[in-house]
Amino acid sequence: MADEKPAAKAERDPDTGLLRGNDGKERCWWHGGLEDYQQYHDTEWGWPVDEDRRLFEKICLEGFQSGLSWLTILRKREGFRAAFANFEFEQVAKFTEADVERCLQDAGIVRHRKKIESTINNARRALELRDEFGSLAAYFWSYEPKPENRPEKIDFATARTLGKTAESTALSKDLKKRGWSFVGPTTVYAFMQSMGMVNDHLEGCCCRDDIEAARDAFKRPVKG
Structure with a gap:
């Protein structure tokens, strides 16, 4: 789930978990009324993604979020893109120790050595995955x-229980077996939410039906 900590003075409905914006539309609570966070909620979170570069970026940034808020990562995203070759994993896979040291000096990102090294490692593992699955x-x-x-209804009470699922646990386990790091079940479920593998927008959120329609029309990629 995206960061649940209060992000602004705007307050959610305690029963539905919805927050009414200045445009009169009701949305999931977690963007807190912040303009950039609301934009992310409306245009990215939950929309189905099949572009490899974006998927690699998403799973790496979810790993960087561990222990932090997503808002922190979102506001540093351009810095991450600059530091990690726009998450073109073919390029990141070639990073050396000098690149690790460069990133550790970069105030535009989260300067965490193990997470930086994990991103490079995961880029190399991503190449292996692409070779195997296409x-x-x-x-x-x-x-x-x-x-x-899936739950019959994504209401506020249900949404708050979705920290991890059987599917995110299985994906996490397989990624770890393949040598990926910073891909625990909770991190992986946040990734699944963000890339549209599930639609966890609340019932009554202005984005839920549009995203569900997009998911219905989305052609699932298959192993090539």
């Missing part, structure tokens, strides 16, 4: 939960 998208989407395994 694309990262084909691999990740193969873990999409079946409809019968």
Whole structure:
């Protein structure tokens, strides 16, 4: 789930978890009324993604978020893109210790050695995944939960229980077996939410139906 800590003075409805914006529309609570966070909520979070570069970026940034708020990562995203070759994993896989040291001096990102090294390692593992499955998208989407395994309704109470699922646990386990790091079940579920593998916008959120329609129309990538 995106950062649940209060992000602004705007307050959610205590029963529905919805927050009414200045435009009169109701949205999931967690963007807190902040303009950049609301933009992310409306235009990115939950929309289905099949582009490998974006998927690699998303899973790496979710790893950097560990122990932090997503808002912190979102506001440093351009810095991360500059530091990590726009998350073109073919290039990141070639990074050396000199690049690690460069990143550690970069105030535009989260300067955490193990997470920086993890991003480089995961880029190398991403190349292996692409060779095996044809694309990262084909691999990740193969873990999409079946409809019968999803909650019947994503209300506020249900949403707050979705820290990890059987599918995110299985994906996390397989990634770790393949040598990936900073991909625990909770991190992986946040990734699944952000890249549209699940639609966890609340019932009544102005984005939920549009995203569900996009998911219905989305052609799932398959192993090539």
